[in-house]
Amino acid sequence: MLPSLSRVVLLAAAAALPFASAERVIESKSLNPCQANSSFSATLFNVAFTPNNRSLGFNIQGVSSISGNVNAELELLVYGYSAMKSSLNPCDNEDLKGMCPMNAGNLNIKSNLDITPDVMSKIPGIAYTIPDLDATVRIKITDSKTKEQLACVEAELSNGHSVDQKAVAWVTAVIAGLGLVASAITSGLGHTNTAAHVAANAMSLFGYFQAxxxxxxxxxxLPPIVAAWTQNFQWSMGIIRVGFLQRMATWYQRATGGTPTTFLSQLSTTSIEVQKIKRGLDATTRMLGRLLSRSNADSTNIQHQNRIIFHGIKRVGFRAHIETTNIFFTGYVFFLIFVLVTIVCVVAFKFICEGLVKAGKMKSDKFVDFRNGWKTVLRGIMFRVILIGFPQMVVLCFWELTQRDSAGEVVLAIFTLVTMIGILGWASSKVIRIAQRSITMHKNPAYILYSDPVALNKWGFLYVQFKAASYYFIVPILGYVLIKGMFVGLAQGNGTVQAVALLLIEAGLLIGVSVLRPYMDKKTNGFNIAIAAINFLSAIFFLVFSNVFNQPGIVTGVMGVIFFIYNAAFALILLLMVLVSSGFAVFTKNPDTRYQPMRDDRGSFIKSQTQLTTELDALGATARGEGKGTHAYNKPRSGIDDDDDSFSSASVADRQLAAKEGAFTEHYQPNPPRSPADAAPGPNGGVYSPPPSYNGRSSPAPSSNYGAPYGRAGSLRNEQAYRSANNSSPWQRGAGYDH
Structure with a gap:
């Protein structure tokens, strides 16, 4: 029965297909039932049609309980469209005489058939070239007398080509990494405005990949092309196959009381299918499938008569050739590797810079802020790494709590979840408290957030991408990631629930960023609003893919292709934007000219004092204690990272620094970063009073006063008195920050 049917199926498919790959082959590796209580099932189904030698090879193992005279109906579905229907009566076909009548029993067939040249000429060439061919052959067997449907099976056809390519994964990973590295280098060179923009865009790009x-x-x-496209970005979730790591994961699981799965080693005896769109099924079959999914204790794969269907996270792992019980450990270890590699790179860069300076190969003022405060910078980078890995670990840890692969892995999942949520929650609360203290003291959240280099390098990863008035927006972002990860990790048993939840979550984020526009400038807001809009559109597509609307199969097939096209085009645009901005940041002499100053005047607070251009500048830096050994990172600080979250402790160094500043009033009197709460001298000797509050839309202090002379010695004495009373040295300005 099946050899003849398989031949007819594949030939009919080739004749009707408008689509398919480069190595000329059409194959199917699973024969799946499409009705409840089907009288025929296959535990192994491998069929391959190779046009180069005109051969149709097949290896089929199954069980049939059908006996008597039957009729068969073949239907070819291409992207949900019924391209061909054909009825076969085995008693009227010479090639199918063995099926007239059919006999119940085991079926074990392994053979090859030759295809005639006239049949080959009817197959369109494009059938071998399109990636992720979405074609299915469905066979329905009915009793020739009673017309009762006895069995329904379907075979997914593939041409061996896919948009899931390692090259795509490598390119996206490298460009995203280059953006982060370029922002770090640019920040070290003192171009803080450029570094902030490049880092913000690189982080948003990375977030899009994770989405x-x-x-x-x-x-x-999912349609085949959608499943293949999203597989390209699983590296961002740590789903990367490495041989020795898989052996380590298996060993660890066994050592901690778990039992590893062996699905990948059973492919020769078990039919394994990744979950795809099921089209054209009757209502009874669809309802039965949903009931089976809900009652499935595993909730991530369905096993029936030696047939296994993977969906969700297990589908991703299987496509990456990772055993399902190794998925969590693989992602966890890659996150640890990411952390360790980052630490090694930062430490190595520190000592390389010092070595080059001592050898005279690099100017002593290059990366001086990083070299003097590299430990603080490293702590800030570690926080940023935790932020990058947060979506990955939230999903995998919550999912592991439902799988419980081993006691040791459950402990790792709980510890990682609690630690990461605690760290990011505590860091966010620190930023909010510092900003609120700054508003209380200086009527402006940006003053303390950006004027202290240690706070900026340690906590800046949470707020530099936002405008000063929206420093709090990191909290909604973290909440968005946490809730989204919980639905993906915990609701693997019901794709419809996930689709509806993602639609609401993405809609909430899109509305938030569109209305509040919290990012640092118009370009960055536009960049992130576009990403939120694309994610929301993708969530709508996923709701359709969940088949809640019972739409025709052709609708789902076409939407799958559209999903790939617009996401591929959008990803390419984002990659080019980040690549170009990174190139300008690294290879231009003054990349800050490409970006306008921030309207929250952060540049006035973080202007680097190590980028000196004149002798008087050098004298001023010496007077402020920013020379060798007295860098802003090294001199006594006021405790911004302590519990008071402000410059609250009056230090002797600050008072001495204020006295030193008076010695240079005759020669060098540039304005320091002035608190908007200070009374500034007006152009005619009067006093300028800043606005009583900061609304986030205009500069908190008049930009014309930055860089202007103080005017009179009396005003300087008033300034010194204010500093002593408020214990906040305005010379505690940062010299750049790492992103």
């Missing part, structure tokens, strides 16, 4: 990966991890049946 694509999360869509692929949802338990929604």
């Amino acid at each position: 694509q990966a999360l869509f692929g991890m949802c338990a929604v049946p």
